Amino acid sequence: MLSAWAGALVPVFSDTSVSGTGHLELPPGTGYVLAANHTSFFDPVLLIGTLHRLGLRPAVLATAGLWRVPLLGRALTREGYVPVHRGSRRAPDALREAADALAAGRGVLIYPEGGLPRYRASHDRPPGRLKSGVVRLALSTGVPVIPVGHAGARRVSSGSHAKQLVGWATAPVRRPRVHVHIGPALRLDTAEHPLDDLESALAQAWASAVHALEDTPGTNGRRLPERH
Secondary structure (H helix, E strand, O other), X not given: OHHHHHHHHHHHHOEEEEEOHHHHOOOOOOOEEEEEOOOOOOHHHHHHHHHHHOOOOOEEEEEHHHHHOOOHHHHHHHOOOEEEOOXXXXXXXXXXXXXXHHHOOOEEEEOOOOOOXXXXXXXXXXXXXXXXXXXXXXXXXXXXXXXXXXXXXXXXXXXXXXHHHXXXXXXXXXXXXXXXXXXXXXXXXXXXXXXXXXXXXXHHHHHHHXXXXXXXXXOOOEEOOOOO
């Protein structure tokens, strides 16, 4: 249900296009990790909604605090999302639950930067240093990792709390352009420098998204299909 809601909201708050969808074509029953850059509070709606419209329903690793929100916590559990208890003894539980989802042939969406950037401007910046959890997960399960770069989400929501509220309120009128680029899958279990390789691949996916926004609309990607 959450993914369906996100799929409905993406075209309301943004004019989103996507490229590289061919890299999502994996053999049926193959578990995979989607590693995405994290720039704003619009990211979860953007990526979950975009993937929903592409026919994908990955489990999502999200901060455990969301499970304390009335009704939302139960919805997250029903969707098979995984709580991340950062800085606690329960932190390793997230990778174990993610590994279970991968073993069942499901995709898992992770933000390997581990948090939002601190700057307040609406422009995009390259992804920062990645945490090692996504690499440890890929190495322990042997699944492919697909880098997902996006640009433009901060045009929907960024800055101070007041500016973010204004951004959300006006986005349906402004419908800022956003682009999502899906890069080729990586096999980190055979890489000599897996973390460096993933950082480079995610940076390249992000750069492709930025370039798509800079070019004429519609030339480097396609508009999202109607909701499934």
